[in-house]
Amino acid sequence: MTAPRTGDLHLPAPLAPGDLDPARARPAADLVHRLTTRTLFGYRAEPDQRGWRAVEPIGDLASAVPSTYNAGLGTSLRSYVVHLRPGVRWDTEPPRRVTSHDVVRGFARACSPTARPAGIELLLSAVLGMRAYAERYAEAVAGHEDDAARHRAFREGDSIPGVFALDDESLVVELERPSQDAIDLLALTCVAPAPVEHDDVVPGGEDFARHARATGPYRIAGLDPDGGVRLEPNPAWDPDTDPLRERAFDAVTLRPGAPAPEPAPRVEVAEVLPACLLPHAGEGRPLADPALRRLVASAVDPGLVAEAVAGHLPGVAPARRVVPPGNSGNQDPGPPLDLPAPGSPVGSGEGTALVLVRPDTAEAAAVAEAVAGCLSGVGFRVEVRAVGPAEHAELLHGDGGAEHDLLLTGWAARWRHHNYRAYLQALLVRPAGRVDGPVFDVLIDRALGVDSDPHATRAAWAAVEQEAITRAAVVPLLHGPPWAARAVPGAERVMPLYSLGMAADPAALEPAGSRSTDRVPV
DSSP, rough: OOOOOEEEEEEOOOGGGGGSSSTTTGGGGHHHHHHHHOEEEOOOOOOOOSSSSGGEESSSSBBOOOTTTTOOOOOTTTTEEBOOOOOOOOOOOSSSOOHHHHHHHHHHHHHHHHTTTTTTHHTTTTBTTHHHHHHHHHHHTTOOOTHHHHHHHHHHOOTTTTEEEESEEEEEBSSSSTTTTTHHTTGGGSSSSOOOOGSOTTTOOHHHHHHHOOOOOOEEEOOOSSEEEEEEETTTOOGGOOOSSOOOOSSEEETTTTTOEEESSSSSOOOOEEEEEOOOTTTTTTSSSSHHHHHHHOEEEEOHHHHHTTTTTTTTTEESSSSSSTTTTTTSSSSSOOOTTTTTOOOOOTTEEEEEEEEHHHHHHHHHHHHHHHHHHTTTTEEEEEEEEHHHHHHHOOOOOOOOSSEEEEOOOOSSOOOOOHHHHHHSSSSSSSSTTTHHHHHHHHHTTTOOOOHHHHHHHHHHHHHHHHHHHHHEEEOOOOOOOOEOOTESSSEEEGGGGGEEEEGEEEEEEEEOOSSSOO
8 A cells, every 4th residue: 555645635615514424425525525435336537538438437346337247237127236346444443344234324324314415316216115215214213313323223123125235245236127327326425335333423414524434545534613624544445446546645625715726618528507596386485386487487588697607607508408418318409398588578577576595606696696687677576695505505405494486506417428317307306395396206207217218218308308497497597518627736637527527536636746657637
């Protein structure tokens, strides 16, 4: 095992303590998890983002990707046998190997009602019996959500039918139906293995850092009062067992005030959705009225929004679809959506008051101002509120209680191919106040049921997207290129990673002045 080269790496990352728990896995903690948490499968940081090696997941904790060729995928195309890579250990004293039972525990913790990770809905609809298990879990801890012992007792007495260990080194994951993105789903951080030490903390709990055990090249060393986290080398990590990560620094610090990487103006990969509106149609809110939602959607002109943010987000374009161009889930060329003419509303807001919540960033402020101007033009009275990253994440992924009518957010899929659901399902199936939930449950279930037929799949997801636009369940605003880091202060050989939203992969950086001669820089 080689020692890390001298150097400290500082990266920007506004974190809530609970986000450090892999079971909670939200984008704000992506960089931390990339350095501390290994998953069954993962993605390479590649110099050429257009090549297949940057797209296809490979085994991380798993020794190989299950397939019909290696007897890891059954003839039903629903049953995956995963064999763990030998030699991977937790940073316990003494180091203890990662087992398939730890993987089963990780799946169970992700189902906790206190976790609510960003990708949970994708898994609940995919893994056999996982949704029913999550419902039983919520009932078992209702009123006692802060009691770690009650959480542990439920998990010890119940299990997910589709996830079970064969022995210490092998497990089975069974799906509800065949799925082209199955390995991408199993690469999600929220189902990373969890050691027995994590039974002592509520999933997503604020005190997770005290109990955290790592499998990656670094481990949590401590928290800063300003929302930062300090990482130190993990002595139990063996680079010979890790095909995806390197360790080049003596310490890593992630905090809100760290210098931001310089962005590259364009990356030739699939575009993302940097701005959209998610209407909140909860009981008693104005946008429970379908006519008002459609008025909002037709009043907002994405062209004006794009002009307003050109100085903040170069390269963006008005969005007319939910799934951005360049993704396999994008329907262009294909049947055009039945869309209202932008900026041509029918009706009036008649003084209706709306609360628009946005992230507390300059880019979001520019978008929100343009949106509010469009809505004011048809009679709406718009109050714009800025919230911090933790509160925004709760509104997007959890049970945030802030009263609002429109949530301004962005979205990037975790994987680039077969990613219909990574946009449409992820944005339409939200925890509270979602628009016309039963309608989309049926449409999405139908789309997932024809996954083995490419033509039927495209048609089914096109129907989902059309309903999303018609019902104004999602109001797309901007499409644009993901922003890759070109230079990170104190580091060289920067390589972006699509699953990190094209941020620089912190596990592929080197200290400045120590660039390897056998690597190709971005």
